[in-house]
Amino acid sequence: MTTTTIEVSEPVASGESARYDVHIGPGVLGGVREHVAGRSAIVVTDSHVRKLHAAKLALDAHVLEIERGEAAKGFATLERVLETFAQRSLDRSSVVVALGGGSIGDLAGLAASLYMRGIECVQCPTTLLAQVDASVGGKTAINLRAGKNLAGTFHPPSAVFADSSALMTLDDEEFRSGLGEVLKSALLAGEDFTSWLELNAAAFPRRDAEVLAETVARSVRLKAAIVARDPRERGERKALNFGHTFAHAIEHVAGFGRVPHGVAVGVGIALAVRAGASSGIAAAHAAFVERVDRLLAALELDGSLATLRRRYGCELPARELIASMRLDKKGRASEPRFVLLEAPGKVRLDQTLPAEVVERVLA
Ligand SMILES: NC(=O)c1ccc[n+]([C@@H]2O[C@H](COP(=O)([O-])OP(=O)(O)OC[C@H]3O[C@@H](n4cnc5c(N)ncnc54)[C@H](O)[C@@H]3O)[C@@H](O)[C@H]2O)c1
Numbered sequence: 405m406t407t408t409t410i411e412v413s414e415p416v417a418s419g420e421s422a423r424y425d426v427h428i429g430p431g432v433l434g435g436v437r438e439h440v441a442g443r444s445a446i447v448v449t450d451s452h453v454r455k456l457h458a459a460k461l462a463l464d465a466h467v468l469e470i471e472r473g474e475a476a477k478g479f480a481t482l483e484r485v486l487e488t489f490a491q492r493s494l495d496r497s498s499v500v501v502a503l504g505g506g507s508i509g510d511l512a513g514l515a516a517s518l519y520m521r522g523i524e525c526v527q528c529p530t531t532l533l534a535q536v537d538a539s540v541g542g543k544t545a546i547n548l549r550a551g552k553n554l555a556g557t558f559h560p561p562s563a564v565f566a567d568s569s570a571l572m573t574l575d576d577e578e579f580r581s582g583l584g585e586v587l588k589s590a591l592l593a594g595e596d597f598t599s600w601l602e603l604n605a606a607a608f609p610r611r612d613a614e615v616l617a618e619t620v621a622r623s624v625r626l627k628a629a630i631v632a633r634d635p636r637e638r639g640e641r642k643a644l645n646f647g648h649t650f651a652h653a654i655e656h657v658a659g660f661g662r663v664p665h666g667v668a669v670g671v672g673i674a675l676a677v678r679a680g681a682s683s684g685i686a687a688a689h690a691a692f693v694e695r696v697d698r699l700l701a702a703l704e705l706d707g708s709l710a711t712l713r714r715r716y717g718c719e720l721p722a723r724e725l726i727a728s729m730r731l732d733k734k735g736r737a738s739e740p741r742f743v744l745l746e747a748p749g750k751v752r753l754d755q756t757l758p759a760e761v762v763e764r765v766l767a
């Protein structure tokens with residue numbers, strides 16, 4: 405099987421563009437060594453990913469282990485990582501290699517952007533979610549008490565190595581979480597990616613390497629195109645929040661960490677297409693809703709609040725979900741905004757919905 409390389413060009417504040425390659429396919433982690441050749445490097449990862457995949461880098465570099473998952477995204481870890489960079493005498497020419505899921509990528513990317521006002525970071529995403537979404541686009545962040553991802557920077561990586569073979573060791577829950585973002589990418593990209601996903605959906609539960617690599621490539625192409633036009637999320641990049649207004653409310657009301665993000669996004673998509681259909685924006689309402697439902701089922705994702713409530717044993721009352729959607733990141737009351745689709749690829753940003761439509765889809 406061959407490797408795909410996608411070039412991303414991301415406008416940065418200075419008016420120039422950061423340009424980097426995303427390498428996708430089984431075995432691409434072996435290419436990191438050549439990328440960092442001649443410079444000092446440090447690998448930031450967690451103990452689990454280290455055991456499973458660090459050897460694939462074949463790097464002679466210090467390996468710094470941090471907490472697994474979301475627990476890494478706080479000031480205590482950021483401080484420890486930065487102090488370690490200094491103790492190991494990293495300098496402006498050094499390279500940070502982030503090996504792990506989106507949490508490792510966000511924390512290590514932020515540390516790289518702060519150390520000496522910015523050193524290179526190579527993203528090596530090992531979850532499906534990080535390969536299709538988090539590792540591309542240059543956003544880094546940690547969490548504050550007031551909310552997720554409230555402190556961060558834009559720091560594009562110098563390269564991304566998305567190794568499909570790393571995805572074989574993900575547990576089923578983490579894998580399904582990535583599929584929620586895959587469905588989002590396909591529906592946003594348009595008819596071509598959506599019908600390709602319909603044809604290939606059955607290959608996902610058995611993790612067919614070729615299909616996974618193609619999925620990551622298609623998702624990265626979409627994100628690269630959007631980020632090139634709107635790096636700072638002033639307009640078009642907001643489309644990547646499709647399904648996310650409902651999903652964030654679900655994660656919040658269930659208690660963060662209970663429902664995996666991408667699983668909540670899957671249900672958020674089902675709710676958003678229903679809301680779009682009820683408010684009359686979708687051209688062929690019932691058929692589009694059915695199509696999305698069939699895709700969710702084929703990807704073995706939850707397609708409704710009812711199945712989510714059963715699987716995760718949480719109540720998710722409609723009035724609490726509505727209250728959560730009405731709070732912005734800083735906890736102020738505001739009118740929730742939705743990304744809605746008329747059809748695959750036909751996106752409407754910044755939509756508000758009548759209260760009765762929201763109540764109906766959450767019932
Ligand atoms: N920067 C962005 O643009 C962006 C976009 C989307 C999401 N995110 C962030 O990404 C984070 C979520 O990332 P995530 O879903 O990748 O999960 P994660 O990084 O929080 O956790 C991943 C878990 O899976 C394990 N793991 C990782 N790779 C593995 C592998 N190959 N085999 C077995 N286990 C493996 C890890 O040890 C860890 O326990 C959130 O914090 C979110 O805010 C950032």
Ligand SMILES: [Zn+2]
Nearest residue numbers: 585648665669
């Ligand atoms: Zn997401």
